[in-house]
Amino acid sequence: MPEIQHPAPEDLRRDPRPLLGRTALVTGASRRGGIGYAVARRLAAYGASVYLHHHVPHDAAQPWGADPEGPEGVAAGVREARSDPGAVVAHGPGDLTDPKAPASLIATAAEALGGRLDIVVANHALSGSDGTLDEIDADMLDAHWATNTRSVILLAQAYARLRTAQPTRTPGGRLLLMTSGQDQGSGMPGELAYALAKGALASATRTLATTFADLGVTVNAVNPGPVDTGYLTGEVYDTIASMFPAGRWGMPDDPARLLAWLATDEAAWVTGRVIDSEGGFRRG
Structure with a gap:
């Protein structure tokens, strides 16, 4: 035996910039009120260079609307959080419902970040256009599948191919997915198409972790629970807040802290897991 x-004592001391020199793609980082923005700021604060993917037409069509300062305003907020002044913060658009878009995005992000991509955070999602079992139709199901599931798997495929093609594999490869608590409590009967699409990602997490293991990449999914990204107000908002032991909603930086930690070497032995980050949320 x-x-x-x-570990040596010096190896136990927390590095304030644990992602220094690494590169990350964060999808769905279109507005400063969202989780993608919070994640990107955390990664930049940890030292990483970050490429922000956005699809402004999706947010513009939602009740909350697009960010008033646009993608460059979002990027400016991420640059402000950088701990490494030399780290790159770039951004670009992409409609990931196009089957060719995920591979193109991976290539574009890698090129913008110096030819390498260490961390992929698949944060984007389709909101709305959903309903109960009686209300959904084929178009709703197809739309959620295309955005919330198919595009993520195609991103994973392109990321795996990029890692395979690299002559030297750098450590710290990470693929981070987002689910939505569809398997908790009574599920999401009012958002069936969304729940099905996100559930598929949760189911695929362990398989992807096995697939990526030889590439030096860990794969995990995070369920952030209800997060205040500006989509709900009024009495319903207060009712949901009361379902948290702390009496408040999750804020975008709450799941961002977990996602950023999973990107560091401290989480190198965690893979194939769906992790709830819900602040003790009590479902009915």
Whole structure:
């Protein structure tokens, strides 16, 4: 039996910039009120260079609307959080319902970040255009599948091919997915198409973790629970807030802290997991 090796004392001290020199793609980072923006700021604060993907038409069609300062305003907020002044913060559009768009996005992000991509955070999602079992139709199901599931798997495929083609694989490869608590409590009967699409990602997480293991990449999914991204107000908002032990909604930076930690070497032994980050949310 080999002797147990413990880390040296200096290796136990927390590095304030654990992602220094690494590169990351964050999808769905279109507005400063969203989780993608919060994640990107955390990664930049940890030292990473970041490419922000956005699809402004989706937000513009929602009740909350597009960010008033546009993608460059979002990027400016991420640059402000950088701990490494030399880190790159770039951004670009992409309609990921186009089957060719995920591979193009991976290539574009890698090129913008110096030819390498270490971390992929698949944060984008389709909101709305959904309903109960009686209300959904084929178009709703197809739309959620195309955005929330198919595009993520195609991103994973392109990322795997990029890692395979690299002559030297750098450590710290990460693929981070987002689910929505569709398997908790009574599920999401009012958003069936969304729940099905996100559930497929949760189901695929372990398989993807096995697939990526030889590429030096861990794969995990995070369920952030209800997060205040500006989509709900009034009495319903207060009712949901009361379902948290802390009496408040999750804020975008709450799941962002977990996602950023999963991107660091401290989480190198965590893979194939769906992790709830819900602040003790009590579902009915």
